[in-house]
Amino acid sequence: MQQERLRRAMMFMPGNNPAMLQNAGIYGADTVIFDLEDAVAISEKDAARHLVASAIRRLKYPCEVAVRINHIQTPYGLEDLKAVLPAQPDLIRLPKAENARDIRDVDEIIAAAEKAHGFAPGSIKMMAAIETAKGLLQAYDIATASPRMVALAIGGEDFVADLKTTRSKEGTELFAARSHLLLAARAAGINAIDTVFSNVNDEETFIAETKLIKQMGFDGKSVINPRQVRLVQEIFTPTEKEIRQAERIIAAYKDALEHNSGVIALDGKMIDTPIVIRAERVLAYAAAVRR
Amino acid sequence: MINAVGRLIPDAIKGIAPVRPYAGPFAAVPAGRTAGPKLRANNPGSDKxxxxxxxxxxxxxxxxxxxxxxxxxxxxxxxxxxxxxxxxxxxxxxxxxxxxxxxxxxxxxxxxxxxxxxxxxxxxxxxxxxxxxxxxxxxxxxxxxxxxxxxxxxxxxxxxxxxxxxxxxxxxxxxxxxxxxxxxxxxxxxxxxxxxxxxxxxxxxxxxxxxxxxxxxxxxxxxxxxxxxxxxxxxxxxxxxASGALRISRNPRELLIAEYAAGIIEHSGYFRNGYSLQLGSGGASLAAARFIKEKMLARGITGSFGLGGITAPMVEMLEQGLFQTVFDVQDFDVSSIQSLKNNPRHVEVSASYYANPHNGGPAVNNLDVVILSATEVDVDFNVNVITDSNGVIMGASGGHSDTAAGARLAIVVAPLLRGRLPMVIDRVHTIVTPGETVDVVVTERGLAVNPRRTDLIGNLKGSGLPVMSIEELRQIAYDLAGRPAEIRVSDEVVAVVEYRDGTIIDVVRKPL
Structure with missing residues (x-):
């Protein structure tokens, strides 16, 4: 199932830096996001979109490859799509999503490109970043606007500015937004991805924040530095104890299915569907770590 | 004549006599007696x-x-x-x-x-x-x-x-x-x-x-x-x-190479109580210290000695009791100098004690693991640390070939590409360290084990490390950057590279 792909660490790479594009795949990120938006100056936009398209065509990346395009309502978004879609990225990330129409517009452009280049329909996925209060209130509509949608992300810096506050170490100001985004993503059955943490030298706060969002239920986090990839993945790695317990749950579940037992129990506790799903998830993470 | 690493060495080289071709890392058997200074006397009352x-x-x-x-x-x-x-x-x-x-x-x-x-x-x-x-x-x-x-x-x-x-x-x-x-x-x-x-x-x-x-x-x-x-x-x-407080690399590519190097040590079979270690002074090699330290602490392993040019990470491990002794031929930073001064377990040794192959046995002979840098490496695992991509001398032989020959596990770390140039290639321009003495080459895109080391290949299976053949590594580099053209040189020999035993492993010819 496509949506069960792990997206623990989605790493941004500036789209206009050839050395970074060349090495983007070596750090073990689950997804690399080549950025054509904020990391790229206006004078560099054209060079970046062609460089990114060429990198996707020629280099073999061992992970999911995404492109963050400029917003489709800006003068650059359409040009970005025109340049990168023929290279068949796995995923297009739309910034500053505020309504379902933006998603549908991009969906149509992607569909046309898939047809024109002979790619399988629906093969190029989409995700959207919510970066405003207005967008957040439309989060579920955005998440469900296209079957291509695989994830919602929160763009913390812009969102906090829109709230007229600043980011704190504890993240109090993002609590409502993260919760709401998570609910929307879960209701739509897609991934929820947390915002970047921009002080790469403050590992302590980064770890605390990552633990917080994992506990909240997020599937992963956007990162801006290769060093953050490992930290996120360590936090999202199940412990040996969790893995062993998950294996026992799955075994008990399979055993019950084979014997048509109505009620499944393990160590005196009832095993129902959510517990089985959670166990499957733990094992999927564990398998990803082993890879 | 062609020597044992396939290099053409002129039969006669001006000012070099005799010309002895390299025949293998331990082929040369020394004869004769140790030389010495002239006898001299300084009588009482003399003033120096x-x-x-x-x-x-x-x-x-x-x-x-x-x-x-x-x-x-x-x-x-x-x-x-x-x-x-x-x-x-x-x-x-x-x-x-x-x-x-x-x-x-x-x-x-x-x-x-x-x-x-x-x-x-x-x-x-x-x-x-x-x-x-x-x-x-x-x-x-x-x-x-x-x-x-x-x-x-x-x-x-x-x-x-x-x-x-x-x-x-x-x-x-x-x-x-x-x-x-x-x-x-x-x-x-x-x-x-x-x-x-x-x-x-x-x-x-x-x-x-x-x-x-x-x-x-x-x-x-x-x-x-x-x-x-x-x-x-x-x-x-x-x-x-001496540098002051040493900054450990924040370069993610170097950190990745360092992490792989530490992973190799962990799974090599040599990572056990009493093992010994030498770290190079390059970025990735120093960064490896952090990961090695974590693994030693996690597994409760302590080593017998650290060797080499000494830097702060080795001193820290000595002070934390992770190594019993440090043998020191050279110091790179202030904390190493301080440690030599203050710590009786930090022992000063001569270059002969460190690495001379023709004495009663140098420290490198007891070395389990060394991490070395490289300018370029070839598919035969030969290493060049002396000439650049134009064939010009820009480095030093140092203890590279000594430690590679002595250590049971010689790990060479290098980025797969520097700028637009592949660093794993068909044939290095100048051989300083013969491939026979190099066990693993580590790059940011994967690592290759010398096929002679079937034991090590076995030990690294299931380690999760990206092990591949050296030819695959070279191919990744060539696919990204193309195959570099050979450096064109004249017949004029401008330098001879002696192997540690005094034979000639390669010569540097004047670039055209």
């Missing part, structure tokens, strides 16, 4: 203190055509070599062989004296910058001789490198020539390279900016080996001698 370098040069009897030596413990803060060569030039002495343990950028200042014929031959570990270009230019009277640290100690002890006068920068010295490197403003720590020169040169001149009351202790180089003492205002720049 000289008023100037000039007076010491005269007293030492330095004449045209002789061989002079220096140590490179002061690295880029060295004021000794340049001042001595200046003084020699003023005395119109010519045709000297310069045989320092290595050369640094700061020594570029002697170039005019080489052009003027004061120095006409150079035997050393390597050179960078302008001196490297000069060595590659063919302007010397005979090809430069490149030796490893162990190979130089061997050549001196065997009498192949006969030092007439050794000039030894002495951070702490008394009037009768007892020397150590741990006191004074120009403290450099271990005097390991200078020890061999002091023991075997016919005349030894100590040059200090820190004359202390007799006796200077501890004694690294004893008065019995020293003929003259000269006091200068300053023999070095502390900032150039």
């Amino acid at each position: 203190l000289m008023k100037s370098i000039d007076q010491a040069i005269e007293a030492a009897g330095l004449r045209d055509g002789m061989t002079i030596s220096f140590h490179h413990h002061f690295r880029n803060g060295d004021f000794v070599l340049n001042q001595v060569v200046e003084a020699i030039a003023r005395r119109k002495i010519t045709g000297l062989t310069l045989a320092p343990s290595s050369l640094n950028d700061i020594n570029d200042a002697i170039l005019p004296h080489i052009e003027a014929g004061v120095i006409t031959a150079i035997e050393t570990s390597g050179a960078r910058g302008k001196l490297g270009k000069l060595l590659t230019s063919g302007k010397l009277a005979k090809p430069a001789v490149i030796r490893s640290h162990g190979g130089r100690a061997r050549a001196i002890e065997a009498g192949e490198l006969k030092i007439d006068v050794a000039f030894i920068g002495a951070p702490c010295c008394d009037h009768y020539g007892n020397i150590n490197g741990i006191e004074g403003r120009s403290a450099c720590g271990s005097m390991g390279y200078a020890m061999v020169d002091a023991a075997f040169a016919d005349k030894v001149v100590a040059i200090t900016d820190n004359l202390v009351p007799y006796p200077a202790t501890p004694i690294s180089i004893p008065q019995t080996q020293v003929d003259f003492v000269v006091i200068l205002d300053s023999i070095g720049d502390p900032a150039g001698i």
